[in-house]
Structures are given as C-alpha cells and as structure tokens.
Amino acid sequence: MVGSGATATLAAGQAPPITGTPYLVVEHVAKRFGSFAALRDVSLTVEAGEFVCFLGPSGCGKTTLLRAIAGLDPASEGRITQGGRDITGLPPSARDFGIVFQSYALFPNLSVTDNVGYGLRGALWPKARRRDRVAELLSLVGLTDHARKYPSQLSGGQQQRVALARALAPEPGLLLLDEPLSALDAQVRHHLRGEIRALQRRLGVTTIMVTHDQEEAMAIADRIVVMNNGLIEQVGTPEAVYRRPASAFVAGFVGRSSQFDAVMEERGLRTADGHLLPTPILAPVGTTLRVFVRPEDVRLSAATGTGLSAQVTALEYLGPVCRLALEDGRLRLEAEASPDEIRDIGAQPMVRLGVSLPPSRLLLFSSDA
Numbered sequence: 001m002v003g004s005g006a007t008a009t010l011a012a013g014q015a016p017p018i019t020g021t022p023y024l025v026v027e028h029v030a031k032r033f034g035s036f037a038a039l040r041d042v043s044l045t046v047e048a049g050e051f052v053c054f055l056g057p058s059g060c061g062k063t064t065l066l067r068a069i070a071g072l073d074p075a076s077e078g079r080i081t082q083g084g085r086d087i088t089g090l091p092p093s094a095r096d097f098g099i100v101f102q103s104y105a106l107f108p109n110l111s112v113t114d115n116v117g118y119g120l121r122g123a124l125w126p127k128a129r130r131r132d133r134v135a136e137l138l139s140l141v142g143l144t145d146h147a148r149k150y151p152s153q154l155s156g157g158q159q160q161r162v163a164l165a166r167a168l169a170p171e172p173g174l175l176l177l178d179e180p181l182s183a184l185d186a187q188v189r190h191h192l193r194g195e196i197r198a199l200q201r202r203l204g205v206t207t208i209m210v211t212h213d214q215e216e217a218m219a220i221a222d223r224i225v226v227m228n229n230g231l232i233e234q235v236g237t238p239e240a241v242y243r244r245p246a247s248a249f250v251a252g253f254v255g256r257s258s259q260f261d262a263v264m265e266e267r268g269l270r271t272a273d274g275h276l277l278p279t280p281i282l283a284p285v286g287t288t289l290r291v292f293v294r295p296e297d298v299r300l301s302a303a304t305g306t307g308l309s310a311q312v313t314a315l316e317y318l319g320p321v322c323r324l325a326l327e328d329g330r331l332r333l334e335a336e337a338s339p340d341e342i343r344d345i346g347a348q349p350m351v352r353l354g355v356s357l358p359p360s361r362l363l364l365f366s367s368d369a
C-alpha cells in the first residue's frame with residue numbers, strides 16, 4: 001500500500017504470532033505440474049493452535065498448497081517442517097494430519113461408528129480405547145444418536161460432521177480442511193463453521209482450511225493467507241487484510257470496495273473527473289494511484305454544496321443496513337448506511353447526495369502494482 005492516514009499501521013501487514021510457537025513451517029515451496037507453476041516460492045509459518053485459512057480465487061493454488069503439506073501432491077521444491085520434524089520427503093501415511101474434503105469421502109458401506117473408528121488401528125488402539133474414542137468424538141460433533149446409521153441416511157451437514165470426527169479421532173497434530181463447507185446450503189454452512197471453530201478452540205488443534213469464500217475466512221480464521229496466481233499476497237488477521245491490505249489484489253478481493261484512479265497533486269488526489277480529494281502527499285506529485293474505498297467509509301449527507309456529490313442510482317434495503325450505488329461522471333461508489341441515516345438524509349434513487357471520503361480510510365496503491 002502506498003500510504004494513507006493509516007500509514008502508522010501499514011507495516012503491520014503481518015499479524016503478531018498467536019502462540020509464539022511455530023508448528024508448521026513452509027519454506028520456499030514450489031509446485032509444478034509439467035511446465036505449469038501452481039505454487040511459486042511459498043513461505044509460511046503456522047503457530048501451534050492457530051486456525052489459518054487459505055483464501056483466494058479459483059486456481060490460485062490453495063488446494064495444491066494444502067496437498068503439499070499433506071504429502072498428497074509433494075512439493076517440487078522447498079522444505080516443510082511440522083513440529084520440528086522435516087516432513088518434505090515423507091509419504092502421507094508417515095505424516096501427522098487429519099483431513100476433511102468437500103465431498104465428505106465417507107465409506108458408504110460402513111456405519112457412522114466404523115467410519116469414525118477407521119483410522120484407529122494397531123497396537124495404539126485396543127478395542128476398548130477405540131470404542132471410547134469413537135464415542136467421545138461422536139459426542140463432540142453431536143452425532144451420538146446416529147452412531148448406527150450409514151452415510152446415506154444422514155444429511156450433508158451430518159456427513160461432514162462424521163468426516164470431521166474421523167479426521168480428529170487419531171488425535172492428529174494438524175487438521176486440514178479442504179473447502180469442507182462448500183457442498184452445504186447457506187444455513188447449514190453458517191452453523192457448521194461456528195461448530196468447527198468452537199471444536200478447534202476446545203481441542204487446540206492447529207488447523208488449516210481452504211476456502212474461496214472471503215466472508216467464511218474472515219469469520220473463522222485467526223489469520224488469513226491470501227493467495228493469487230501461485231503466490232502468497234498477504235498473511236494477516238482478518239482485520240489486517242481488510243483494513244491494511246498489502247496489495248491492490250488483496251484490497252479488491254477481500255471485502256467490498258469501490259475503486260478508481262486518481263493523480264497525486266500538491267493539495268490531494270485528483271480524480272478523472274477533476275474532483276480533488278484532500279489527502280496528505282503520499283506519493284510523488286504526478287503519480288497515478290489506484291484508490292479503494294470500503295462502502296462503510298463513504299460518508300453521505302443531504303448537503304450538496306461545494307464538495308463532491310453523486311447521484312443515487314440504486315438503493316437496496318438489507319435489514320440492518322442499506323446499500324447504495326452512487327454515480328458522478330466516471331466515479332462510481334458503493335456506500336452503506338443505516339436505514340435511519342437513509343431517512344435522515346432523504347436518500348432515494350435519482351437524488352444527489354453530498355459525499356466525503358475520509359483521507360485516513362482511502363486504500364492507495366500504485367496503479368501498476
């Protein structure tokens with residue numbers, strides 16, 4: 001980010017460590033499929049007990065990175081250590097993780113009990129211990145009453161709970177979740193994401209979840225790893241990636257925003273339509289900057305005096321807030337306001353409103369970034 005009123009906090013694109021104990025360390029990992037580079041020099045540290053989300057558009061490499069960590073698609077280059085152990089060359093069976101896929105991937109011919117107990121074999125899991133552990137997990141995911149059923153007799157949300165219980169049963173050091181909520185409808189998805197987070201906190205298991213849904217990542221993660229085109233663009237808390245995006249890509253991908261170009265002048269930023277937005281000088285005069293502004297940061301008023309004004313082109317009532325589309329020449333802005341505020345300023349389609357964009361809330365990037 002070029003700089004803005006938020007300059008003092010700009011350096012803090014990275015979140016402070018959650019526990020201070022690195023658990024998973026990914027160093028300079030690359031992954032090629034033939035001549036195609038799906039991951040390029042990816043480095044990342046996940047702290048013990050942390051919940052991290054890999055977020056990014058389709059094809060950016062989220063699943064590839066998760067699979068490299070699991071050893072399902074080993075990295076072409078780089079090093080991965082887990083709990084101090086170099087796992088780079090180990091097959092999945094020699095690593096310490098549980099994994100949940102979008103498609104549940106349960107054994108259809110096994111009961112819920114047998115699915116959950118599937119990984120509990122060998123000398124470590126004598127019959128009684130295995131039975132107790134399965135019962136404990138079924139209770140944790142709220143499926144005790146469904147123990148004898150088969151996957152086809154369960155809803156999608158219940159099947160995903162079974163998959164979660166199965167992944168957690170052997171007490172893995174790392175829980176990997178690959179779009180676990182994507183196949184579920186909105187209500188179940190919302191509910192289950194809360195349950196997953198509560199369960200993760202209770203067990204303290206270090207967790208990585210892949211998602212392309214930024215609201216989901218914001219709601220659930222301690223830190224978000226924003227990926228694009230095989231690279232990590234930013235690692236930070238949900239607040240950091242939203243409020244202090246490290247790149248124009250992150251600013252545009254995470255959360256809603258309006259964007260436009262403006263040229264740095266002595267007295268502020270000049271938009272394409274000639275409006276001057278007062279800001280301190282943040283870049284060499286004459287530089288074109290890409291400006292992003294969040295809907296909740298667009299200040300609206302009834303007054304349409306000398307400052308910036310724009311016409312309301314659409315107004316949606318969403319319950320607690322209203323969303324407005326505004327236009328002035330080439331400038332298009334999205335704003336949010338409470339229904340009370342909408343009433344007070346008389347906002348409705350075709351009406352012109354006063355608009356101000358607080359300098360400290362503008363997110364600025366060099367145009368070619």
Ligand SMILES: Nc1ncnc2c1ncn2[C@@H]1O[C@H](COP(=O)(O)OP(=O)(O)OP(=O)(O)O)[C@@H](O)[C@H]1O
Nearest residue numbers: 033036038056057058059060061062063064065212
């Ligand atoms: N086995 C493979 N062979 C060839 N290319 C692959 C393979 N697996 C993944 N890719 C490519 O690598 C890139 C990254 O894929 P990946 O599945 O990691 O993306 P993603 O970010 O998880 O996307 P999505 O959200 O759509 O699942 C894509 O362009 C994909 O086509």
